[in-house]
Each structure stands twice: as C-alpha cells, then as structure tokens.
Amino acid sequence: MSPKQTVLGIIIGAIVVLIGMSAFSVDERKQALVLQFGQAKDVQEGAGLHFKLPWQTVEFFDKRLLVSDALPNEVITKDKKTIEVDNYTRWEIVNPLLVFQVARTQSGVAARMQDVVRGKVREVLGQHTLNEIVSGGEDENLRRELMISIRDRADKDVRSLGIRVVDVRIKRADLPKANSEKVFDRMKAERQRIAKEYRSEGEEAAKEIRAQAEKERKVLLAEAYKKSQTIRGHADAEATKVYAKAYQRDPKFYAFSRSLESYKKSIGEGSRLVISPTSEFFQFFEQSRK
DSSP: OOHHHHHHHHHHHHHHHHHHHHEEEEOTTEEEEEEETTEEEEEEOSSEEEEOOTTOEEEEEEOSOEEEEOOOEEEEOTTSOEEEEEEEEEEEESOHHHHHHHHSSHHHHHHHHHHHHHHHHHHHHTTSOHHHHHHOTTOTTHHHHHHHHHHHHHHHHHGGGTEEEEEEEEEEEEOOHHHHHHHHHHHHHHHHHHHHHHHHHHHHHHHHHHHHHHHHHHHHHHHHHHHHHHHHHHHHHHHHHHHHHHHHHOHHHHHHHHHHHHHHHHOOTTOOOOOOTTSGGGHHHHHHHO
C-alpha cells in the first residue's frame, strides 16, 4: 500500500469515527438534551437521526405519559382522624431542559414531583371529614372534585420543574395500623356482645321450651294415670259383677274355686307353710277326707 493510500485510509477512518461520535438517534418515545461540558446546548424532540459535536453528550428523557406510585401518605382529616392515603400520579415531561436544570435526571424530578403531590393531598383532604373522603358524603361528585383540586394545585407548583401533572388518583384510604387494630377490637367486642345476647336469648327460650315440655309431660302422665284408673275401676266393677253372679249361682263352687286360686298363688314350688290343720284355709282338704 502506497503512502498516499495509507493517508487516505486514515482520513476516512477519522471521518467515520467523527461521524459515529457526532451522530445519535432519538426514539419516538424519547426526547434528547444535548450537553456540552455539563451545560445544556440543544433539545431534540423529533424522532430520527441527529448530529452533535464529538465532545458533546446526550441525555434522554421520556416523552410518554409516566406513572409514579408514591408511598402511603398520612393525612389528618377535618374531624381530626388520621388516615393513610395511597395514591398514584400520571405526569409527563414538557421541558427536558428545565428538568435537567432543576433535577438533573428524570428520577430526580419524579421524586420532587411526588413530594409536591403528597403535600397537596394532605392540604386538600385535610379540609374534609373522614366520611366525606371515604364515601363522598352527600355530594356524589365530591371524590372527583377532590382529585381535580389536588391535580390542579400540584400541576401549578410543578410547572417550574418542567413537567405537567395529568392526573392524581387515590387507590385506597385506610386507618393507620394501630387505629385499625383498635377498630377491629371494638368490632370484635361488639360481635361478642351480640353473640352473648343471642346465647342468652337461646338459653332462655330453651328453658321455656323445656318447662313447657315438662308441663305437658306431667299433664299427659296425669291424664294417662286417670284414664288407667278409670278403666281399672270399670274392670274391677265388671269383675265384681261377674263374681257376684257366679256366687249367686253356686256359692259353694265359687268358694271352692276361690280357694284353689288362693292355693295356687300362695303355695309355690318348694314352699313351706306353718299353719294349723284346722284352719279355714284347708277346709276343703278336710272335707275331702270325710
């Protein structure tokens, strides 16, 4: 290779390197800030290929709508109740040069923006009661109006940061953990009180049912006993009539039959009786010997 070709190759290589160091592309979702020794020189918002000086650098910022989810924020309401509000913010960068000047990076400006939004959340919600914040109170549009008020106040304060707050939304509003535990304890005590009342009412009803059942049992037994005694009385009367008729027809045979029944009932197998032979109990035995 000749010296001329070598020099030409070096020149071409240097040009390629310079072009590589000077050219940069911007994604359609991004916007670029050209910096020279830490100082902003140019803003490129259009997508495509752009050029800069070789010693300059490029800082990219998002052009899309961004979402920042902040940590729960403690708020004291108008009725002196403490709640933890969990909210998120949708925002966008409208002036990357201003963002770089006040916060240097996108994450830095996001942190400052969240501080502003948290302050506005406390400021706006602190003017209303817990019931209004949670349920909206009597105004069905109150929750929406609160969100708009927070958004507008926060957007006004962050304009100086080069960004715009598009929307602020509350995901949830809870009592602090210590307060929640007290509320749960009160709810538990209330449920236990109600359960105790139900048990007492149940026991009282059970006693009444048992007493009524016992009363009905005694009445049924008394009626059954009365009926049985009545039947037994009728039966005894009927038996007496039968015995009377039998006695009238043949008194001697009736006396003999009754004596046999007495023998059968009083003298069992293996029984021993100590009795006088002349006793009337054995009068028919004495008559049979004659």
